[in-house]
Amino acid sequence: MTTPPLVEQLTQKASLVSAVVRPVASMDEAMAYVADVCLGKEACQILASGCDAPLSDTAEALCQTKQEKIICAPEMPAEAMATLTALCDEKGISLITSGMRSRLGGIDIGLTMAVAGIAETGTVVVRSMSEEVRLASMVAEIHIAVLPASTIVADSYALEPQLVAWMGQPDYTAFVTGPSRTADIERVLALGVHGPLELHILILEDK
Amino acid sequence: MQDATTLKAYRAQLRDALDNDFQRQALDKFAVAYRASRANAFAGIDAPELIAEIAAAKDVAIDQLEELFAEFKRHAEAAGTKVHLAATAHEANEIIARIAKENGVKTIVKSKSMTAEETHLNDHLEGQGFEVTETDLGEWIIQLRHEGPTHMVMPAIHLSRYQVADLFSEVTNQKQEVDIQKLVKVARRELRPKFCQADMGISGANFAIAATGTIGIITNEGNGRLTTTLPRVHVALAGIDKLMPSLHDALRIIRCLPKNATGQAITSYVTWVTGAVPCEVGPEGKKVKHVVFLDNGRMAMAKDPEFKQVLRCIRCGACANVCPIYRLVGGHKYGHVYIGAIGLVATYFFHGREKAKNLVQNCLNCGACKAVCAAGIDLPTLIKEVHARIQDEEGHPAYSTAVGQVLKNRTLFHTMLKSARLLQKPITGGTPYLRHLPMFLFKDQEFRALPAIADEAFRDRWEKIKPRVTDAKLKVALFSGCVQDFIYPEQMEAAVTVMASKKGVAMEFPKGQSCCGLPLLMMGEKKAGRELAAHNMNAIDAQDFDYIVTMCASCASYLKHGYKRLFADDPAMTYKASQFAHRVIDFSSFVHDVLGISEADFAGPDKKVTYHAPCHLCRGMGVTEAPRALLREAGLDYLPAEEEDVCCGFGGSFSVKFPELSKELLGKKLANLKATGATAMATDCPGCIMQIRGGFEQEKTPFEVRHVAEYLAERLKRK
Numbered sequence: 001m002t003t004p005p006l007v008e009q010l011t012q013k014a015s016l017v018s019a020v021v022r023p024v025a026s027m028d029e030a031m032a033y034v035a036d037v038c039l040g041k042e043a044c045q046i047l048a049s050g051c052d053a054p055l056s057d058t059a060e061a062l063c064q065t066k067q068e069k070i071i072c073a074p075e076m077p078a079e080a081m082a083t084l085t086a087l088c089d090e091k092g093i094s095l096i097t098s099g100m101r102s103r104l105g106g107i108d109i110g111l112t113m114a115v116a117g118i119a120e121t122g123t124v125v126v127r128s129m130s131e132e133v134r135l136a137s138m139v140a141e142i143h144i145a146v147l148p149a150s151t152i153v154a155d156s157y158a159l160e161p162q163l164v165a166w167m168g169q170p171d172y173t174a175f176v177t178g179p180s181r182t183a184d185i186e187r188v189l190a191l192g193v194h195g196p197l198e199l200h201i202l203i204l205e206d207k
Numbered sequence: 208m209q210d211a212t213t214l215k216a217y218r219a220q221l222r223d224a225l226d227n228d229f230q231r232q233a234l235d236k237f238a239v240a241y242r243a244s245r246a247n248a249f250a251g252i253d254a255p256e257l258i259a260e261i262a263a264a265k266d267v268a269i270d271q272l273e274e275l276f277a278e279f280k281r282h283a284e285a286a287g288t289k290v291h292l293a294a295t296a297h298e299a300n301e302i303i304a305r306i307a308k309e310n311g312v313k314t315i316v317k318s319k320s321m322t323a324e325e326t327h328l329n330d331h332l333e334g335q336g337f338e339v340t341e342t343d344l345g346e347w348i349i350q351l352r353h354e355g356p357t358h359m360v361m362p363a364i365h366l367s368r369y370q371v372a373d374l375f376s377e378v379t380n381q382k383q384e385v386d387i388q389k390l391v392k393v394a395r396r397e398l399r400p401k402f403c404q405a406d407m408g409i410s411g412a413n414f415a416i417a418a419t420g421t422i423g424i425i426t427n428e429g430n431g432r433l434t435t436t437l438p439r440v441h442v443a444l445a446g447i448d449k450l451m452p453s454l455h456d457a458l459r460i461i462r463c464l465p466k467n468a469t470g471q472a473i474t475s476y477v478t479w480v481t482g483a484v485p486c487e488v489g490p491e492g493k494k495v496k497h498v499v500f501l502d503n504g505r506m507a508m509a510k511d512p513e514f515k516q517v518l519r520c521i522r523c524g525a526c527a528n529v530c531p532i533y534r535l536v537g538g539h540k541y542g543h544v545y546i547g548a549i550g551l552v553a554t555y556f557f558h559g560r561e562k563a564k565n566l567v568q569n570c571l572n573c574g575a576c577k578a579v580c581a582a583g584i585d586l587p588t589l590i591k592e593v594h595a596r597i598q599d600e601e602g603h604p605a606y607s608t609a610v611g612q613v614l615k616n617r618t619l620f621h622t623m624l625k626s627a628r629l630l631q632k633p634i635t636g637g638t639p640y641l642r643h644l645p646m647f648l649f650k651d652q653e654f655r656a657l658p659a660i661a662d663e664a665f666r667d668r669w670e671k672i673k674p675r676v677t678d679a680k681l682k683v684a685l686f687s688g689c690v691q692d693f694i695y696p697e698q699m700e701a702a703v704t705v706m707a708s709k710k711g712v713a714m715e716f717p718k719g720q721s722c723c724g725l726p727l728l729m730m731g732e733k734k735a736g737r738e739l740a741a742h743n744m745n746a747i748d749a750q751d752f753d754y755i756v757t758m759c760a761s762c763a764s765y766l767k768h769g770y771k772r773l774f775a776d777d778p779a780m781t782y783k784a785s786q787f788a789h790r791v792i793d794f795s796s797f798v799h800d801v802l803g804i805s806e807a808d809f810a811g812p813d814k815k816v817t818y819h820a821p822c823h824l825c826r827g828m829g830v831t832e833a834p835r836a837l838l839r840e841a842g843l844d845y846l847p848a849e850e851e852d853v854c855c856g857f858g859g860s861f862s863v864k865f866p867e868l869s870k871e872l873l874g875k876k877l878a879n880l881k882a883t884g885a886t887a888m889a890t891d892c893p894g895c896i897m898q899i900r901g902g903f904e905q906e907k908t909p910f911e912v913r914h915v916a917e918y919l920a921e922r923l924k925r926k
């Protein structure tokens with residue numbers, strides 16, 4: 001099968017901004033990927049990049065609240081959750097769907113469904129009225145977004161009618177392009193300032 | 208934060224800034240890297256078209272701010288947001304403090320907001336006992352250092368990793384390593400508890416969409432998302448100019464802003480928030496949500512035909528990125544709160560004349576800012592306009608008025624020049640330069656040799672050299688400008704020779720012409736400048752000629768674009784000025800595009816020549832190809848120099864007022880020219896020649912610096 005041009009463009013553009021992009025043939029494959037990434041990752045990636053760095057007492061205390069491996073998947077479809085729950089049970093990963101406010105010290109993976117993709121910039125659009133979705137995708141060290149291929153549009157203008165419809169009532173929607181980043185010290189790029197250190201986009205073949 | 212009270216004190220601060228080696232290097236590196244990454248980011252996109260669309264859409268919005276405010280308020284309030292309008296900075300701060308009190312707030316986290324910097328919101332809130340923490344990494348660093356930002360997008364660009372490591376060691380009471388990746392993680396972990404504890408989040412808003420009452424926030428770090436999510440209260444503070452009719456307007460700006468700011472295709476996060484969204488810790492599980500719009504003079508500005516374009520600004524910071532002065536002295540000395548070209552203008556409006564009066568003089572009028580502005584704002588003109596307004600308000604300095612009086616009276620001016628020629632004899636020592644400069648007149652000018660006035664002005668040679676044309680096909684008026692008329696008449700003669708090599712070019716030198724008037728604009732003498740412009744348009748009756756050709760890039764761009772603006776309020780004169788402007792053309796374009804001189808017309812030995820692109824030609828006139836093509840066609844081996852289109856530091860009276868800056872820019876220019884391996888340089892502006900030739904002469908480097916016309920004339924095949 002040849003890759004449709006929008007998928008190709010999104011993949012290329014997202015990769016340019018350090019996102020990891022993978023095609024997945026099914027939701028089951030996506031969930032298996034999530035569990036694998038969680039298992040394969042180091043206990044706390046912040047560790048690798050500075051947990052040994054001494055902190056002030058308050059910051060140190062908050063960091064201590066996270067002990068086990070955790071995936072938070074607040075608003076995933078029921079079927080996918082069933083698969084993921086089985087995988088997590090098997091691998092000893094704790095899977096939660098809420099309670100992010102008591103996990104602000106950090107979790108390993110925040111899993112969300114993207115509502116759209118923008119090929120031109122390699123962006124995923126995450127609609128997050130639910131606070132759990134917002135927090136899971138920000139507090140996690142790795143944010144994994146499942147993006148149905150059929151929702152990818154060429155540019156932001158193509159998404160306009162949909163966005164405007166959402167904005168007709170209280171709404172919180174984000175364009176997410178790559179992981180959280182900064183260049184505030186000497187213009188040197190550093191990933192994972194306040195949000196995730198990694199963004200993985202799983203493009204789900206749904207056509 | 209620039210706040211010197213006198214020009215002398217300001218200059219002393221500038222000298223200090225020049226000694227800041229780290230900042231100099233950081234900004235140099237950035238200026239070069241930015242140019243490439245911006246070009247890269249816009250590859251395949253018609254940037255000028257996008258910018259024109261943004262400007263047009265902003266203009267529409269600026270004309271209906273009141274209606275947009277009402278519409279925004281209606282939609283936002285229907286969705287549970289309270290909307291406020293603050294007339295002044297103080298009122299905005301008070302509104303926010305009141306919201307904090309009413310909600311029992313103790314601690315506050317903030318994501319980046321230039322508007323909050325404008326109102327000095329942190330000081331106000333801290334004064335009332337609230338604990339405020341900036342969460343953008345750069346903003347947090349400068350907050351801890353108790354200083355203002357030095358760039359709108361990269362607030363801590365002036366600091367080194369060592370300084371940040373020291374600062375973080377102090378904050379954590381633990382020794383921190385000098386490793387940027389680790390320092391960023393330290394900030395992440397130190398700030399996370401602040402987010403958790405905060406009762407209120409304050410953000411800016413890049414966009415306020417009237418049709419839905421939505422705000423849009425762009426960030427890279429993700430702190431904007433946490434600031435608007437974790438605390439139970441969210442207040443967004445935005446200038447009222449951030450209102451726009453529809454989402455489309457915002458999406459359009461997003462296509463441009465990150466690319467123009469840092470060469471990034473889009474920021475990591477664009478967050479759209481409409482109304483009071485769910486919040487577990489908020490009353491009834493909802494966020495307490497407020498949007499505060501700040502007027503602070505913006506509504507009045509929106510009605511000012513000249514300055515309303517200031518409100519188009521989307522705060523991308525690009526006008527600082529490309530500014531040669533910003534690159535030398537950094538943001539603390541090149542703005543008060545707002546920085547760079549827009550800062551020079553905005554300071555006057557938002558922070559007052561006192562803060563603006565010295566700053567606004569520190570501009571080369573090089574046009575680099577205007578050429579990259581995301582909103583198409585004519586920044587150099589507005590800077591000069593602010594300068595003129597300040598002089599009108601405070602009274603003009605005596606020297607400035609005196610120059611105005613002399614320049615607008617051609618006979619007086621020219622008589623003075625001629626007597627100066629007689630008086631200069633003792634100080635030229637028989638060379639074409641002034642030796643032993645009278646120090647009271649030329650303080651700190653020793654970094655370049657200044658030329659002497661020529662023995663015979665071009666105007667006095669004209670009758671002798673005027674080509675007789677019988678069969679006139681093109682009628683051309685020559686406009687010499689003062690420098691070529693009185694200092695470098697040989698450049699004019701060369702130009703005449705080149706143009707006369709084509710049949711049917713009938714040239715005239717209308718004797719009544721005088722200085723183009725640009726020096727007066729540079730000095731803030733707008734009124735005298737208008738009189739001078741009117742004088743020149745009388746001296747050269749545009750209708751009599753097909754073209755008005757000038758060899759001086761600065762005169763050319765001023766005659767072509769400046770005159771029309773001078774008479775914007777006078778329809779008859781505007782018409783006259785556009786008739787005039789329509790015919791004005793620079794020498795290289797005239798010879799290359801109109802006369803069509805080609806390789807067959809030239810002969811001569813191989814010669815390596817580099818080029819300097821005068822600001823007023825490459826940006827002012829938009830001419831980049833003609834002079835380079837002419838050099839090649841004349842058989843010269845043209846070797847491009849690095850940063851060919853960066854200002855040489857002349858800037859007319861700028862170099863007299865800020866010699867320490869002019870010297871640095873000249874030094875860079877000379878180094879780049881020498882690095883080409885050529886020992887000759889061509890350019891299209893006698894001002895640049897004066898500066899660059901004087902620089903080489905001073906450092907005793909043999910380097911030929913001449914006008915394009917001179918190179919062409921010497922290689923022209925004799926017929």
Ligand code: SF4
Binds near residue numbers: 529532590
């Ligand atoms: S005209 Fe040149 S010197 Fe003046 S603000 Fe713009 S870029 Fe800076």
Ligand code: SF4
Binds near residue numbers: 526547549579582584
């Ligand atoms: S004036 Fe133009 S270039 Fe400068 S910050 Fe504003 S939009 Fe950007």
